[in-house]
Amino acid sequence: MIVSILKESSTEKRVSLLPEQVEVLTEKNIKVLVEHNAGLNAFATDEDYVQKGAEIVSREEALLKASLIFSIHPIPSGDIKEGTILAGVFQPLFNAEWVQQCQSKSITLFSLDAIPRTTRAQSMDVLSSQANIAGYKAVLLAAQLYPRYFPMFMTAAGSIPPAKMLIIGAGVAGLQAIATARRLGAVVEVFDTRPAVKEEVMSLGGKFVEVDGAADASKAGGYAVEQTEEYKRRQQELIANSIQKADVVITTAQIPGKKAPVLITEDMLDKMRTGSVIIDLAAATGGNTAVTKNEETILHKGVIIVGNSNLASTMPFDASKLYGKNLLNFLQLVLTPEGEIALNFEDDIVNATCISKKQ
Structure with missing residues (x-):
């Protein structure tokens, strides 16, 4: 052969x-x-x-x-x-x-x-192995672009507060992003539609922000599923509240075979602090922000938005x-x-x- x-x-x-x-x-x-x-x-x-x-x-x-x-x-x-x-x-x-x-x-x-998300198939799961790298690189890229420190510093010239990071989606990429961000000293909040990942998020040092009424994703093979309009409304309210305080946002939310859900609206972006950074890992399927452009880095009213679904290649x-x-x-x-x-x-x-x- x-x-x-x-x-x-x-x-x-x-x-x-x-x-x-x-x-x-x-x-x-x-x-x-x-x-x-x-x-x-x-x-x-x-x-x-x-x-x-x-x-x-x-x-x-x-x-x-x-x-x-x-x-x-x-x-x-x-x-x-x-x-x-x-x-x-x-x-x-x-x-x-x-x-x-x-x-x-x-x-x-x-x-x-x-490849099915089963125990037997784990050793063949290319999405997971590559997403792990993407989550790691997303944090490093954000740290490079963010114009301030990630960790807290106490210096003779004054104190530097730690960066506040919001991660949307606690799949393989999101979990690796949590671990990497915590190593760099950032304070991390995490949204995910699957309550089952709360324990994993907390074990890595992240704060899990719960939204009540999520659709059952237990049979979706580890992926997100479509949610009700009422859930989406409550989710956006909580995200809007968290994003105003966030210095760095990493988004990973995707639904197999469908356009990525827009979780960050232009109104939310307008309320973010100048110099904030968003790394959108769902850019190839439309992105999780209203203005994401795949394979492009744009500046939206002082907020840096990186659309990159292929960070593993870096x-x-x-x-x-x-x-x-x-x-x-x-x-x-x-x-x-x-x-x-x-x-x-x-x-x-x-x-x-x-x-x-x-x-």
Whole structure:
């Protein structure tokens, strides 16, 4: 069998597998083709891949010869030969037309962002591994942009109060943001629609702000769910109160397959202190503020708003390492011990991640 690793677009610094992870495949007698400079932005050179048994080829050759291709993001369906298998993070609900094009060419797609949030699937959960990095980097980015200290300081010249941070969403990214912000000395308040995360928030040193009447999210696989209008009204009232006191806000709220909920209105933004910072991790699906622009940093009446849903890419080596480990764990479900493809769609993880298959 031949596996190809493609180079991502110029805005993406990660790579699907690092050289040391390629060795896991070559030891199974799987031939690995790596597109020229595929890992360069993740600090993995072509020579590193060759030392682990891979072959460096052009993009055209990598696409033509492979039976299994690794690409983090979607690639044009016209570039893929019929019957090929692709594995990556394809966001099928937002790329439905591309999925249909692949389906028409009998291209099998495994979208790892559809991995179920179950105990068995934890080692394959790319969303969690990458969100952990995003939460960490969001706080560091905020600290860089915020024109004041994060921790409290007592100096001969006077006292500096600690920064007040508001985190909206206590998923993987939000929890890591809490832990990182507390290490830097910030005071942290947290909103989440799931009361079950209160204990985790408090264990990390954050204050959990509860909103009564949340819809049951216990069957949503760890994601947020749509809330009633009455709940949204109470939620916005509490957020409006907290945001006036916040120096830094990190938003992470997303609903799978839908536009991100707007939790911070323009009126709320207008009441924030000049120099405050918002890092919106939901920017790719519309953002949690009324003015967020994806992949842009804007200044709104003195408030810095960063729209960035791909912060994991700013730590390309570790992000690639974790992504690659998730991918290798998933491959154990679709490869035989001898390194041949064996798709078992009765497996709940294989079935859940397959968004297109050969007819």
